Amino acid sequence: MTAEPVETATRxxxxxxxxxxxxADATAIMERYPNPRSGLLPMLHLVQSVDGYVSRDGxxxxxxxxGITAAEVSAVATFYTQYKRHPxxxxxxxxCTNTLCAVMGGxxxxxxxxxxxxxxxxxxxxDGAITLERVECNAACDYxxxxxxxxxFFDNQTPETATALADRLRLGEDVAPTRGAASVCxxxxxxxxxxxxxxxxxxxxxxxxxxxxxxxxxxxxxGWTAPEGPDSEPDKxxxxxxxxxxxxxxxxxxxxxxxxxxKDKKPGEDAK
Amino acid sequence: MTLTPVLTDTWDKDRSWRLATYERAGGYAGLKKALKTExxxxxxxxxxxxxxxRGGAGFPxxxxxxxxxxxxxxxxxxxxxxxxxxxxxxxDIPLMLASPQHLIxxxxxxxxxxxxxxxxxxVRGEVLHVYRRLLNAVEEAYxxxxxxxxxxxxxxxxxxxxxxxxxxxxxxxxxxxxxxxxGLRGQPRLKPPFPAVAGLYARPTVVNNxxxxxSVPAIVAKGAxxxxxxxxxxxxxxxxxxxxxxxxxxxQYEAPLxxxxxxxxxxxxxxxQGHELKFWTPGGSSTPIFTAEHLDVPLDYESVGAAGSMLxxxxxxxxxxxxxxxxxxxxxxxxxxxxxxxKCTPCREGTYWLKQVLHRIEAGEGQDSDLDLLLDxxxxxxxxxxxxxxxxxxxxxxxSVQLFREEYQAHIDxxxxxxxxxxxxxxxxxxKTRTPGALAGAGAGGH
Numbered sequence: 001m002t003a004e005p006v007e008t009a010t011r012x013x014x015x016x017x018x019x020x021x022x023x024a025d026a027t028a029i030m031e032r033y034p035n036p037r038s039g040l041l042p043m044l045h046l047v048q049s050v051d052g053y054v055s056r057d058g059x060x061x062x063x064x065x066x067g068i069t070a071a072e073v074s075a076v077a078t079f080y081t082q083y084k085r086h087p088x089x090x091x092x093x094x095x096c097t098n099t100l101c102a103v104m105g106g107x108x109x110x111x112x113x114x115x116x117x118x119x120x121x122x123x124x125x126x127d128g129a130i131t132l133e134r135v136e137c138n139a140a141c142d143y144x145x146x147x148x149x150x151x152x153f154f155d156n157q158t159p160e161t162a163t164a165l166a167d168r169l170r171l172g173e174d175v176a177p178t179r180g181a182a183s184v185c186x187x188x189x190x191x192x193x194x195x196x197x198x199x200x201x202x203x204x205x206x207x208x209x210x211x212x213x214x215x216x217x218x219x220x221x222x223g224w225t226a227p228e229g230p231d232s233e234p235d236k237x238x239x240x241x242x243x244x245x246x247x248x249x250x251x252x253x254x255x256x257x258x259x260x261x262x263k264d265k266k267p268g269e270d271a272k
Numbered sequence: 273m274t275l276t277p278v279l280t281d282t283w284d285k286d287r288s289w290r291l292a293t294y295e296r297a298g299g300y301a302g303l304k305k306a307l308k309t310e311x312x313x314x315x316x317x318x319x320x321x322x323x324x325x326r327g328g329a330g331f332p333x334x335x336x337x338x339x340x341x342x343x344x345x346x347x348x349x350x351x352x353x354x355x356x357x358x359x360x361x362x363x364d365i366p367l368m369l370a371s372p373q374h375l376i377x378x379x380x381x382x383x384x385x386x387x388x389x390x391x392x393x394x395v396r397g398e399v400l401h402v403y404r405r406l407l408n409a410v411e412e413a414y415x416x417x418x419x420x421x422x423x424x425x426x427x428x429x430x431x432x433x434x435x436x437x438x439x440x441x442x443x444x445x446x447x448x449x450x451x452x453x454x455g456l457r458g459q460p461r462l463k464p465p466f467p468a469v470a471g472l473y474a475r476p477t478v479v480n481n482x483x484x485x486x487s488v489p490a491i492v493a494k495g496a497x498x499x500x501x502x503x504x505x506x507x508x509x510x511x512x513x514x515x516x517x518x519x520x521x522x523x524q525y526e527a528p529l530x531x532x533x534x535x536x537x538x539x540x541x542x543x544x545q546g547h548e549l550k551f552w553t554p555g556g557s558s559t560p561i562f563t564a565e566h567l568d569v570p571l572d573y574e575s576v577g578a579a580g581s582m583l584x585x586x587x588x589x590x591x592x593x594x595x596x597x598x599x600x601x602x603x604x605x606x607x608x609x610x611x612x613x614x615k616c617t618p619c620r621e622g623t624y625w626l627k628q629v630l631h632r633i634e635a636g637e638g639q640d641s642d643l644d645l646l647l648d649x650x651x652x653x654x655x656x657x658x659x660x661x662x663x664x665x666x667x668x669x670x671x672s673v674q675l676f677r678e679e680y681q682a683h684i685d686x687x688x689x690x691x692x693x694x695x696x697x698x699x700x701x702x703x704k705t706r707t708p709g710a711l712a713g714a715g716a717g718g719h
Contacts, residue, residue, distance in 0.1 A: 032433045034347065034390065035473055040455035041438050045397070066455075079457040079613075080438035082397050094398075098359050099557065099603040100517055103595050105697035111704045136441065136607055138398055139356045139365040141516035141589065142523045145698070151400040158699045179369065180401035193404060194397050194436040202401075202408030203287070212366045213284055214515075214523025218539055219275040220284070226276040226510060227501050229494025 010064055012057040019061075022050060026065045029196060037066055040076055042195040044083050049191035053084040082194075084131075088187050089124040091169045094135035094148040095162070101137075105145040105158065110134060112159035113166060129170045131187075142211035143178075150190045152177035155209055177206050273531045275539070276502055276510045279486055280526045283370040289405050291412040294373035300418060302489030306381040307426040309492075314385035318488060320496035322508030327353055327444075327481025328555065328584045330507075330573045333488075337386050339468035340476045349477040350388045351453065351467075352379060352485055354395035354406075355437055355444040359557035359607060360587030363512035364482035366524055368395070368402045371486075372409035376432070378485035380418055381492055383430050386478055390431045394449050397436040406434045441611035445659050446479040448613065459615045460659040483512060502528040507572030507583070517552075517590035518544040518696075530575070533588060534567040547592035551675065555584015557604045558664025560671030561597075581671070596691035597676045598683050601668045602630040608665035619662035622653040626669065633680060636688035643673055643680055 010019060026043050030036035040062060047058030054077045063070045077083045095110040096102075110132075117125050117132055124131040140146045143155030147162050154165060155178040168175050174183040182204040185193075193199050210217075219225065282288050282297045294300070306314055319334030340348060352375065356364040368375060375393070383391045393410075395403055410432050413419045421429050435453060442448045443458040450472050452458035471477020487509065491499045500508040507529040513536055516522045520541030527536070533552065543549050551561045554571060560581040562569070569579045576583040591600060609623040626649050632638050650666035657663060673680060682690055693703050 035454065037455040038435075038453055041452065042436065044438065045436065076455065076457055080397075080440050082437075082439035097603070098607055099600045100360060100589050100591075102603055103591070103600060103693070103696040104517065105699055105701075107693065108697055108699075108701045108703070112701075115704065135398070136610065137357060137359040137361070139362045139396075141360050141362045141587070142514060144516060144522075148398065151398045153401075156698075159701060177401075181404070190400055193400060193407075194438075196407070196434070196436065198404065198407045198411070202289070202404040205287070205289075208283065208288070208370060211521070211523030212370060213280075214521050214540065215275050215513075215525035215527070216277050216280045216284055218525075219277045222274070224274040224276070226278045226281070227498060229490070229498045 010060070012060045012064070014057055014061070018050065022046065022061060023065070025195070025197070026061070030065070032196065037068070040066060040073065041080070044073075044077055044080075045191045046195035048084065048088070049188045049195060052087045052188055087124070087128075089131035090129050090186050091149050091184065092131050092133060092151070092187060093162075093166060093169070094133040094138075094151075096136070096138055096140075096144070096146045096148070097134040098137040100141050101145040109145055109147065109157055109159050109162045113162050116163045117166060125170070127170060129172075130166060140179075142214075143209060149175065149177065149184050150187055152180035152184050154178055179209055179212075180204075180206050182206060273528060273535055275525060275527050277526050278490055278510050279367055279371065279374055279483065279512065280524060282374075283366075288370045289372055289409070291373055291409070291416060294371065294377075298493070299373055299489070300377055302491075302493040303377050303380050303384075303418060304424060306384055306492050307424055307428060311385045311387060314381065314492065317496050318385070318491060321491045321499040322496075322503070322506075323484065323487055323491060323499065324507065324573065325481055326483035326487065326511060326585070328358065328558075328582075330583060333480060333484050336468065336480070337382070337478055339466065340386055340478065341469060343387055347390065347473075347475050348386060348388045349472045349475060350379060350383045350386060350391040351446075351450065351472055351477055351479045352391070352393040352482060353444060353446060353449055353479055354393050354482045355441075355449060356482070357396055357441040357444050358585055358587060359604060360514070360516060360553055360589040361556050361585040362514045362516065362587065363524060363585065365399055365402055367482060367486060367512070369399075369405055372405045373413070374486040374489065375406075375482055376409050376413045377418070378488040379432055380413070380423065380430060381488050382478070382480070382485055384428055388478075389429050390433070392453060392472070393432065393434045394443070394453055395434065395436055396443075397438045403434065403436050410434055440613075441607075442613040442659075442661060445661065448659070449479065450477065457613070459613045462658075504528075504530040504570065504572045504574070506574050511586055513571065513586045513588060515540050515588050515590065518547060518549075518592040518595075519590045520544065529583075530570040530572040532568050532570055533562075536571075536588065537567075537590075543590060544592055547594065549590065550593045550595060551591050551597060551600075551672070553584075553587060553589045553668075554581050556587040557589075557607070558582075558660070558667050559584040560667045561675065563675055581667075592696070594691070594695035596689055596693070596696075597672050597679050598630070598634050599689065599691070599693070601672045602627075602634045604668045605630050605665065608661065612661060612665075616658035616662070618653045619657040619659075619665070622649055622657075622662065623665050625649055626653075626665065630669075633683050634689060636683060636686070638680075638684040640684060642684065643677065647673060 029039040147154040323333045324330045443452045447461035448458040467477040513525045609627040
């Protein structure tokens with residue numbers, strides 16, 4: 001495809017080939033959504049897959065693709081922790097230091113890694129290999145303490161396993177997570193997947209951890225199953241129950257404003 | 273009470289995440305049946321089943337669907353909340369990793385039931401392989417004719433888009449999720465209007481948790497009575513109970529609602545050997561903590577509520593006597609301060625000050641008035657914040673001061689933490705010297 005029409009209009013400094021590829025990918029992203037603006041988050045992941053962070057050019061590119069201002073793009077990019085404002089290392093090594101992982105050893109793992117690598121939170125080693133982060137709960141509490149490398153799971157870590165892992169990453173070795181793909185990919189490759197471009201690695205499997213299967217194993221041992229279904233049509237008892245008092249759940253519409261779109265409707269909300 | 277594997281039942285199969293594995297286990301029987309059923313009857317069946325939202329709030333799922341206004345010819349959307357981020361909650365991620373087709377089939381049935389032809393799955397961006405599995409599962413379902421045009425010859429069309437977030441706990445709040453999905457900062461919207469009336473692109477939208485939607489296929493295939501034969505009178509069906517922390521066999525235990533922590537701990541080999549239960553969360557860090565006194569509380573919505581907490585996401589984080597409650601709560605507070613979206617003042621400023629006060633207590637620099645100050649701050653956040661994040665931030669503080677006030681006081685009186693932090697770790701180590709302020713961690717660079 002030709003990139004000329006875009007190239008002449010752009011304020012970015014991407015070379016023609018890069019811009020053409022980015023434009024094609026961003027167009028594919030926007031086509032996934034009824035409203036192209038929904039493509040901004042994947043588009044920022046896409047920018048990171050090329051630049052390794054959300055660069056000035058990347059912000060301008062997104063703005064130009066969506067017809068919004070660079071300020072509007074920046075407002076979004078700075079809200080989310082996965083969008084990096086400085087060039088990221090090849091690997092983000094994230095140590096969960098939320099409460100449960102922290103008390104079970106996450107604090108010690110972070111301290112050891114920080115000392116070992118000579119960097120603190122959100123800092124990158126001089127060789128550009130590792131950006132160290134404290135991360136929040138990553139939904140693997142049954143495997144605590146947890147370390148994430150480019151958002152693949154490294155379960156049940158210790159200071160020793162974590163520093164050995166970091167050393168291998170810095171040596172450029174292939175490293176396999178405990179659950180996930182057969183090996184960890186680079187930050188840029190990961191960012192491309194998060195932009196919605198399937199890398200074909202879903203069938204790779206580093207293994208299913210025992211905690212995931214803990215209850216099922218017991219059920220199998222003891223012959224426990226869910227009740228058999230009658231495979232009949234559901235009956236109509238017509239009874240419903242309401243949300244618990246004080247829950248943040250919804251309630252039935254009771255006022256006109258419950259059933260009317262507000263006047264403060266944002267542009268783009270008036271989908272057909 | 274016995275375990276009841278439904279969603280977990282295929283997880284030990286070879287290549288459990290593949291469509292073929294799911295089909296061999298009876299998968300997509302629900303969709304086939306649903307496509308021959310009137311949509312309104314499907315909504316009624318889910319109402320009859322008693323299924324309540326598995327994302328924390330426990331709102332009846334079928335009723336939520338029923339709030340959609342009558343069709344006006346314009347689009348209606350289903351958005352699956354797969355932004356699992358509540359500390360302690362770790363059920364949807366393993367489900368999507370091991371058996372994504374449970375979710376995809378649920379999406380197809382739900383979309384058909386509510387008249388939606390484009391559904392979205394919003395998954396947090398920090399779980400790369402889960403995202404791969406979801407992308408792949410959707411592609412497999414398209415190829416098999418379960419998604420796309422004229423599904424299984426029914427004339428019904430459905431597209432599904434899997435969307436990755438980018439790191440923001442607040443996007444688990446359903447209206448913040450919708451703003452995020454529209455390409456904006458993920459900040460909650462004023463309700464009303466509710467998403468059922470004006471959700472994604474201001475169109476009627478159902479937002480449901482992963483486990484809720486994944487529970488739908490079996491309800492349709494086996495009937496509402498089958499589902500409600502499990503659980504208690506008002507909290508029906510099966511649910512994933514996630515045990516973590518100081519427990520011998522942490523992990524996922526799928527059981528009828530109403531099982532107790534005592535029963536679950538028995539199955540899981542009890543608290544870490546040589547130790548005893550000190551405190552636990554029934555449903556994530558935003559639910560008031562419990563102690564050993566609550567071991568026999570049935571884990572259903574009503575009983576946990578009556579005991580002063582919330583069932584939440586059934587995220588059972590177990591802490592033994594080696595854990596300093598001030599350290600635990602202080603760290604959760606760092607989390608809320610970091611994740612506060614900044615939209616409303618009580619939460620933005622309140623979580624900031626809670627963090628400061630807790631840090632100084634933890635560092636041994638607390639004052640006698642600090643406990644009342646903490647409670648006063650909580651009182652000014654609870655019920656005044658724009659969304660549930662602010663309320664949630666106060667839960668661990670108010671409940672722990674109530675249950676462990678003397679432990680907070682010991683930090684103040686003793687000018688430091690009386691606990692050895694290494695005692696709670698799963699490995700032996702010598703703590704490095706550091707300033708407690710450095711523990712602020714990710715909060716330092718937060719938004």
